[in-house]
Amino acid sequence: MTLIPGDKPGAASVASDTRQSKGPLTGVKVVEYGDFISAPFCTRLMADLGAEVVKVEPPDCGDSSRRYGPFPQDSPHREKSGLYLYLNANKLGVTLDIGTATGANMFRQLLAQADVLVENHAPGHLDKFGLGYQSLKEHFPRLIVTSITPFGQTGPYRDYKAYAINCSAAAGWSLIVGEPGREPLTPPLSMGHYISALSASTATMVAVIARRLTGRGQQIDVSEVECLNSLLSGVAANAFVYYGRMRMRHGNRSPAAYPYAVLPCKDGYMWMIAIQGHEWKRFLDVLGGGKPPDWYESDPRFKDRLKAGREYADELDARLAPWLMSHTKQEIFQLCRDNHIPFAPVNDIDEVVNNEHLNARGFFVELEHPEAGRLKYPGEPQKFSRTPWSLRSAAPTLGQHNEEVFCGRLGVPKQELALLRAGGVI
């Protein structure tokens, strides 16, 4: 197979000193006017596949993720935020205050050269500067404008203010995470932002392909709440409509055939899941030393795994606990792998970063940044046989490419840069 150069596609395609890309989006030009996670992650995905992304940040403070961290040695520094560095690699960075007349004008000139604008400001924010979609459409009929917001560009809640926790609440996503009777849990790390970003990059690619047929750009309205509802929490709509069933919180388990739960062991937690009956049978054999343990064999209540999962799960957990608590994750995992049992460890984050398998696959990549130094970053999960993703440059320092972009692309005379800075434009 032509797949996977050197069996290490991630590592093989890293070329931090060159801007050359062989990615499938080579030639696509993107302007990002985004903040924090959703829009920046959307354009990072596109940049990794070869698109040229110019990230526009407000002068002085920059993207808010620069203040978020984590920071090396816990020392806050706007060029060293781990979140910013991860989300913004492979981009050119410029500063521009679009609230100034000159800034808005320069922003329009950037868009004149672009295929795609990705932004995640509140609906109507860009209109205030004469940069709303209707105006952009008139000037740049081929431009694709992708907007990511909590509730979308239309509807009664469009102007609602919402952070990730509010989006996962409204989408009904939080209601299915946590213990019954206690408060619902929002999925960690603002995960809704990432899911809306992935949706936005997918929709943007549809628009890039559609434009070949129609010759026209368009507006893409991505609502984080809708993404979560459409792909995750809303999929069971018919189960409610027809059977009155609603998924609720079940703590560390799901109401499915036993076992389907996260259970503690000696040094952490194991995902105990066996969809096929023979997988569970093999585990019982391990437990009983070649045959299922007597307590299991002698109790007919446990034979129906679906019933056991709904009614006797606590009792079964207690039966397994002594064995689980006397074995480590790695011991259990090894035994399970040897015996074709699909139980898996719940890894700690450092176990992921140092994972033998992920590292052998070249998933993590190292990259030098002028301020933050050499760090290990997660890579892209796609391995294209012909057009690999590539990591070409570290995240930009604030305004790093002002001269290159403003003078080189927009033709601003170099002597005006200082004036633009003094005027608060860049």
Next chain:
Amino acid sequence: MASAEYPLEGIRITDFGQVWAGPILSGLLANMGAEVIKIETRKRLDSVRLGPDNVERDPEKDPWFQCINRNKLSITVDFSDERGVALLKKLVKISHVVSENFSPGVLKRHGLDYDSLVKIKPDLIMVALPGAGSFGPMADLVTYGPSIVGLCGYDRMVGYEGERVLGMQQPYADVVAALYGAYSVLAAINHQQETGEGQYIELCQWEAATAVMGEALMESVMNGRNPGTLGNVQPGMAPHNNYPCQGQDKWVSIAIKTDDEWGAFCRAIGSPEWAKEERFADGFLRWQNRKEMDRLVGEWTRGRTHYEVTELLQKAGVAAAPCLSMDERLEDPHFQDRQAFVPIEHPVIGTGWVTSIPWKMSDTPGGVRTPAPLIGQHNQYVFGELLKMSQDEINYLVQEKVIY
């Protein structure tokens, strides 16, 4: 030829997708007009046809299957029979994309791997979504959606702050991998339209679920720290939680980041004495004393409905939203205005409700055109019309249980 409304019309996908990740991937493309032909066999049905909410145990009536498989066609082919393999090769020859999420090696055993198929269709785009990838020391790992969320470390953070791990308990990694997969296929189509070249894409679900955890991984890389269970804690934000409201299992989310938002919140709830206390005077103190503050905020929300609290706080410019259950979302004015749920007529279940496309495109919107297919519903169309097989041949293969 594609219409503006369905921009992927004319792109045909042979879809071996099963369960969650694969079908969600192809479903995203079907929404936009791609012709997705789902390969099934009565010998071994897609397990989602008989999921836990399928009360009647009828594979044509599974409520979840309806949603993720709408807009697709279904044919039944037993490819453990080599005549079935031959049929599928004919189909791949007239397809543009092949999608699959079997364990690594399954398709190869039947001669349906990329190396075999690219000989029939030189510019083929093929995407595979193996759980742990096709190479590496754990490539043979048997994974299920939930265990991938454990392997990638995400579940380690899901639980009440500092308490035991609970985990997400849902096919969340499948959705992340499916989105990466659909995006990658579209990128490959873009490359093909530019150059005429197809290619193979391997998308490891474990890696996909890991790639969306940037800040936690960077924390480990930079400071060697492992986050434990996080509850509803968001660094630097307080209040930041779901608070109890009037009614059974009703909650409202409230999130405050800045001093301005805190001021607006205090005014909106009637400037109670506790809010003026020294221990809540700035963002850092509020963060430190968040547990006590959560209790006090909860006392205020408890007597009100989640919608009331939301409206009151949103008017003041404070981020709040109710935790909406399925019945509430179906009735909610915003969800209705945005048509977040779409009715579709299904020949067996009647009117089904499926979720909208996760984005709205102004010029090429796509849509929900057909319900999830019955098992083998499109055998006649695919074998007769597309592959131009004679009726005798089709009947013979049905009788032989190759088309089965």
